[in-house]
Amino acid sequence: xxxxxxxxxxxxxxxxxxxxxxxxxxxxxxxxxxxxxxxxxxxxxxxxxxxxxxxxxxxxxxxxxxxxxxxxxxxxxxxxxxxxxxxxxxxxxxxxxxxxxxxxxxxxxxxxxxxxxxxxxxxxxxxxxxxxxxxxxxxxxxxxxxxxxxxxxxxxxxxxxxxxxxxxxxxxxxxxxxxxxxxxxxxxxxxxxxxxxxxxxxxxxxxxxxxxxxxxxxxxxxxxxxxxxxxxxxxxxxxxxxxxxxxxxxxxxxxxxxxxxxxxxxxxxxxxxxxxxxxxxxxxxxxxxxxxxxxxxxxxxxxxxxxxxxxxxxxxxxxxxxxxxxxxxxxxxxxxxxxxxxxxxxxxxxxxxxxxxxxxxxxxxxxxxxxxxxxxxxxxxxxxxxxxxxxxxxxxxxxxxxxxxxxxxxxxxxxxxxxxxxxxxxxxxxxxxxxxxx
Amino acid sequence: xxxxxxxxxxxxxxxxxxxxxxxxxxxxxxxxxxxxxxxxxxxxxxxxxxxxxxxxxxxxxxxxxxxxxxxxxxxxxxxxxxxxxxxxxxxxxxxxxxxxxxxxxxxxxxxxxxxxxxxxxxxxxxxxxxxxxxxxxxxxxxxxxxxxxxxxxxxxxxxxxxxxxxxxxxxxxxxxxxxxxxxxxxxxxxxxxxxxxxxxxxxxxxxxxxxxxxxxxxxxxxxxxxxxxxxxxxxxxxxxxxxxxxxxxxxxxxxxxxxxxxxxxxxxxxxxxxxxxxxxxxxxxxxxxxxxxxxxxxxxxxxxxxxxxxxxxxxxxxxxxxxxxxxxxxxxxxxxxxxxxxxxxxxxxxxxxxxxxxxxxxxxxxxxxxxxxxxx
Ligand SMILES: Cc1cc2nc3c(=O)[nH]c(=O)nc-3n(C[C@H](O)[C@H](O)[C@H](O)COP(=O)(O)OP(=O)(O)OC[C@H]3O[C@@H](n4cnc5c(N)ncnc54)[C@H](O)[C@@H]3O)c2cc1C
Ligand code: SF4
Ligand code: SF4
Ligand code: SF4
Numbered sequence: 073x074x075x076x077x078x079x080x081x082x083x084x085x086x087x088x089x090x091x092x093x094x095x096x097x098x099x100x101x102x103x104x105x106x107x108x109x110x111x112x113x114x115x116x117x118x119x120x121x122x123x124x125x126x127x128x129x130x131x132x133x134x135x136x137x138x139x140x141x142x143x144x145x146x147x148x149x150x151x152x153x154x155x156x157x158x159x160x161x162x163x164x165x166x167x168x169x170x171x172x173x174x175x176x177x178x179x180x181x182x183x184x185x186x187x188x189x190x191x192x193x194x195x196x197x198x199x200x201x202x203x204x205x206x207x208x209x210x211x212x213x214x215x216x217x218x219x220x221x222x223x224x225x226x227x228x229x230x231x232x233x234x235x236x237x238x239x240x241x242x243x244x245x246x247x248x249x250x251x252x253x254x255x256x257x258x259x260x261x262x263x264x265x266x267x268x269x270x271x272x273x274x275x276x277x278x279x280x281x282x283x284x285x286x287x288x289x290x291x292x293x294x295x296x297x298x299x300x301x302x303x304x305x306x307x308x309x310x311x312x313x314x315x316x317x318x319x320x321x322x323x324x325x326x327x328x329x330x331x332x333x334x335x336x337x338x339x340x341x342x343x344x345x346x347x348x349x350x351x352x353x354x355x356x357x358x359x360x361x362x363x364x365x366x367x368x369x370x371x372x373x374x375x376x377x378x379x380x381x382x383x384x385x386x387x388x389x390x391x392x393x394x395x396x397x398x399x400x401x402x403x404x405x406x407x408x409x410x411x412x413x414x415x416x417x418x419x420x421x422x423x424x425x426x427x428x429x430x431x432x433x434x435x436x437x438x439x440x441x442x443x444x445x446x447x448x449x450x451x452x453x454x455x456x457x458x459x460x461x462x463x464x465x466x467x468x469x470x471x472x473x474x475x476x477x478x479x480x481x482x483x484x485x486x487x488x489x490x491x492x493x494x495x496x497x498x499x500x501x502x503x504x505x506x507x508x509x510x
Numbered sequence: 511x512x513x514x515x516x517x518x519x520x521x522x523x524x525x526x527x528x529x530x531x532x533x534x535x536x537x538x539x540x541x542x543x544x545x546x547x548x549x550x551x552x553x554x555x556x557x558x559x560x561x562x563x564x565x566x567x568x569x570x571x572x573x574x575x576x577x578x579x580x581x582x583x584x585x586x587x588x589x590x591x592x593x594x595x596x597x598x599x600x601x602x603x604x605x606x607x608x609x610x611x612x613x614x615x616x617x618x619x620x621x622x623x624x625x626x627x628x629x630x631x632x633x634x635x636x637x638x639x640x641x642x643x644x645x646x647x648x649x650x651x652x653x654x655x656x657x658x659x660x661x662x663x664x665x666x667x668x669x670x671x672x673x674x675x676x677x678x679x680x681x682x683x684x685x686x687x688x689x690x691x692x693x694x695x696x697x698x699x700x701x702x703x704x705x706x707x708x709x710x711x712x713x714x715x716x717x718x719x720x721x722x723x724x725x726x727x728x729x730x731x732x733x734x735x736x737x738x739x740x741x742x743x744x745x746x747x748x749x750x751x752x753x754x755x756x757x758x759x760x761x762x763x764x765x766x767x768x769x770x771x772x773x774x775x776x777x778x779x780x781x782x783x784x785x786x787x788x789x790x791x792x793x794x795x796x797x798x799x800x801x802x803x804x805x806x807x808x809x810x811x812x813x814x815x816x817x818x819x820x821x822x823x824x825x826x827x828x829x830x831x832x833x834x835x836x837x838x839x840x841x842x843x844x845x846x847x848x849x850x851x852x853x854x855x856x857x858x859x860x861x862x863x864x865x866x867x868x869x870x871x872x873x874x875x876x877x878x879x880x881x882x883x884x885x886x
Contacts, residue, residue, distance in 0.1 A: 493876070
């Protein structure tokens with residue numbers, strides 16, 4: 073390819089594509105292992121690592137974008153990590169070169185694809201009006217800010233998709249005093265991780281904040297007049313007026329770069345448990361990766377999972393460069409948390425989903441406005457989930473790691489809670505609050 | 511989480527914020543130095559603008575008369591500028607405190623501690639000193655003590671203050687401070703009692719995110735705060751030595767000059783003019799962070815003997831930055847949360863706002879030690 077000759081060529085030892093938590097953790101781990109290795113992070117969205125989950129606070133104005141940068145700007149210079157803002161278009165695994173949109177060629181020894189995730193697109197509902205937006209990156213934030221610049225002109229917005237980002241959107245728009253209809257396909261809120269009791273409590277909280285929550289509700293088509301969104305047609309053929317639609321029906325791995333480069337992909341970029349793609353010097357981590365372990369395939373779309381994979385990717389890239397043995401990814405405990413308007417949710421468990429052999433014990437406080445759920449296998453605790461309450465991570469980990477039973481939990485329950493001082497500590501006589509099983 | 515828009519308006523150091531800062535600084539300058547300005551600056555201005563006439567002292571006296579209606583029943587005499595200042599200060603703490611409580615009404619820690627500082631300010635720092643004057647006793651602020659209120663443990667206190675008050679101050683400084691700080695950390699005073707903290711956390715709440723978070727500021731803070739502590743201790747020692755020597759010579763002249771210098775630059779200049787004037791520009795706790803000698807002592811106790819710390823649920827942290835942004839002491843709370851380390855910092859005043867604004871329940875202020883029981 074003769075035109076390559078006019079391209080700028082730069083070289084580094086470790087090239088990291090994507091500056092989310094996975095890419096950043098990998099870079100910092102590499103730097104910790106080796107103060108000399110030449111590290112380059114290239115990312116298209118932002119030069120600096122920012123906290124994606126904090127986008128909602130930037131929208132609401134309670135944080136400036138710089139506040140969401142976990143590291144000061146000059147931190148990267150001090151760590152001697154080279155940042156570039158550009159989009160990688162193609163990777164040539166054999167030649168160990170990456171080609172970017174701005175005609176840079178970057179040669180590398182090892183490469184990490186930490187390209188993150190992109191929103192799932194609603195299945196074709198005809199031409200998509202401009203007033204339909206997603207919420208996963210800075211461009212989405214900018215678009216949403218523009219669309220809601222004059223909130224009083226929006227009579228109603230619909231939020232489509234009952235997940236964690238959906239609730240955030242409902243809260244963000246309500247905060248701007250925009251009436252929101254929140255369309256959820258499932259028959260209760262977030263069955264992916266919540267039990268029905270918990271889902272109902274979250275629904276109550278959502279409704280209390282003036283959101284028009286509709287369960288069992290799917291969108292069938294956009295309704296537009298002169299290219300402007302005027303409403304949505306629901307699956308039951310009823311019509312809902314709306315001037316703005318925010319879609320949050322989940323995310324999927326960003327695999328475009330990997331596919332263009334002929335690196336095998338399934339749902340995500342396929343990697344072995346050591347996070348290597350079919351090319352042993354090219355790794356993938358974070359939301360972008362799909363780990364193949366024997367017959368099972370694992371994908372995670374969380375902040376801490378991305379960070380954890382990133383750390384291992386950093387270690388393994390170093391080991392690969394030095395010819396040392398690589399390590400396999402172990403998720404360890406599973407945790408997740410969210411804030412549904414004012415309702416805290418914290419979940420610690422051995423497994424992401426409830427399994428057939430597990431049963432649940434519920435505790436209910438303050439007329440059912442706060443819930444604690446213990447997940448139990450035989451007598452051993454395999455998970456705990458709190459809604460409206462906070463749990464102490466160190467205690468929960470200890471219970472899980474030491475395979476403690478329910479009795480131990482009840483005896484030490486005053487240490488299980490993490491609510492701020494002056495909140496009642498229900499742990500002292502937790503048994504009293506147990507809900508009868510039926 | 512209680513949200514505030516910090517991206518526009520006065521919360522973003524706009525022109526209004528600058529005006530407010532200048533206004534506050536001017537007010538403090540007039541309050542502390544009205545006579546000095548009349549003597550030194552006004553004549554100079556009169557040379558420049560012949561016919562210019564102004565007396566700061568009279569101006570402050572006139573202003574103060576506006577609260578005579580309160581001063582007579584409370585103190586049995588007319589208002590002076592200090593009474594006026596105390597009145598405005600207390601009013602701000604109470605009114606803005608109510609506003610603060612409304613904003614953080616779901617956070618019990620915030621509600622309780624704000625009620626506490628409002629009560630202390632109203633009763634111990636306003637009503638009691640006034641009523642003492644009415645009873646012809648020396649006015650005394652039970653909520654302040656050495657080295658913040660440095661004159662309560664200087665030789666002058668021995669003959670100016672009733673002995674019981676003097677002992678109260680000594681008890682607070684040397685017994686209450688270490689004992690309470692051992693159990694509760696610095697916060698028992700800085701976030702539950704102190705009037706300076708009270709103003710910062712009520713009237714100043716909208717400016718707390720303006721505190722600087724640079725590494726330079728952390729280095730500077732260590733130098734300035736401990737220097738002022740050393741100066742305060744050395745000055746106290748020198749004044750006592752001078753008192754017991756009781757010989758008027760160059761040493762005693764130096765001792766009194768030092769005292770005047772301390773009251774002028776640190777007491778009035780730093781704590782007053784800069785400490786409050788900088789609210790809209792550099793956040794609310796400039797004095798508490800860079801200057802207060804009591805904070806230095808409490809801070810040392812906090813990182814050495816105290817049981818207080820902020821524990822983290824590190825795995826749940828999403829690195830959003832709410833905690834660090836709203837920490838008025840400029841502490842990088844997020845860095846600790848991301849590493850999963852307890853926060854034990856001398857600067858932390860235990861205001862608990864990081865705990866209140868964290869959207870994932872990652873942070874918890876605590877003093878208790880855990881003891882786990884085994885199941886059979
Ligand atoms: C609104 C929102 C809220 C969230 N809230 C939570 C939460 O509360 N808790 C939680 O655990 N998780 C949350 N998440 C998920 C979490 O943010 C992600 O799991 C995490 O950011 C994944 O990290 P990553 O490093 O894999 O990728 P990302 O953070 O997605 O970073 C990937 C980066 O790669 C760049 N990139 C992609 N392709 C290219 C290319 N070809 N060339 C150059 N650069 C490229 C992208 O621009 C992007 O900046 C939330 C996500 C969103 C969108
Ligand atoms: S730092 Fe000093 S002035 Fe500030 S609240 Fe504490 S004791 Fe008061
Ligand atoms: S660390 Fe938290 S409690 Fe301590 S001063 Fe900062 S915001 Fe307040
Ligand atoms: S501790 Fe809480 S507020 Fe601070 S960065 Fe983590 S999630 Fe955000």
